[in-house]
Amino acid sequence: MRSLIRRRPQDARPDPAPSRWSYRMQRLMLTPGFRLFLRAGVPLALSFAVGSIYMADEGRRDALNLAIADIRTQIETRPEFMVNVMAIDGASASVDEDIREILPMDFPVSSFDLDLVAIHDTVRELPAVRDASVRVRTGGVLHIDVTERVPVVLWRNAEGLELVDETGMSVRPALSRADHPGLPVIAGAGATAQVDEALRIIRAAGPLAPRLRGLVRMGERRWDVVLDRGQRILLPEAQPVQALEQVIALDHVQEMLERDLAAVDMRLAGRPTLRMNATAVEQWWHVQKTSLGE
Secondary structure, eight states: OOOOOOOOGGGSOOOOSOOHHHHHHHHHHTOHHHHHIIIIIHHHHHHHHHHHHHHTSHHHHHHHHHHHHHHHHHHHTSGGGEEOEEEEESOOHHHHHHHHHHSOOOSSEEGGGOOHHHHHHHHHTSTTEEEEEEEEETTTEEEEEEEEOOEEEEEEETTEEEEEETTSOEEEEESOGGGOTTSOEEESTTGGGGHHHHHHHHHHTOTTGGGEEEEEEETTTEEEEEEGGGOEEEOOSSOHHHHHHHHHHHHHHHOGGGSSEEEEEOSSTTSOEEEEOHHHHHHHHHHHHHHHHO
């Protein structure tokens, strides 16, 4: 028989289970990302908010910028960071003077104010400079190490003579041919684009070196070897060195270039052609007429 007696509320036991919100909060606190947000995100957000409020005032911003600039100036102008002199190595007197002219610096200057990349690019723009390195050495020295272009030929053009290196780059103008007796002369349009080929031809012309006056680029395609007495050797576009060696061999056997010739045409490899001077042609015809008359 069921009891009709109801329990009083004070006799009921409290429920030990947490509430729904308490359970969710406990589960959230167990999440690593949420704990990281509480440890780092909240302080960072508060700091950002405080800093934003502080920096909202223009006067405070200006004072902070002045303080930072003052500290930076004090660091940059310390004696160990000052550059007092510029040293240039590997440069001739003229190139040294050109570098100092294009780099007008008022020493002492802070090393923080030096743009080494810009200085390097400025020095490299000089025609006579092939390469350069720029660095600040201990003791407050701005050191510039220069590698100059070495001229190997003289290029005669409409403006005069220019010294040219092996890559075809112009080094500097030349005042006269006599100032550079050891350098060969090249001429003609497009000659500087084929300096390496010109040097090979000049080296191959060893026995003819005392008579060699230079090379002329013809039509930007081939070379003419110019000798004394106005003689020329017309080289082909392909394999010019081999053609010149053939001419030297013929001259060694038959003394061909000692005769009264104007040119030796080697443009057709299978058919070398000799071009005589006008006086030689007249003498040849005179001999022919005399022999026919006899």
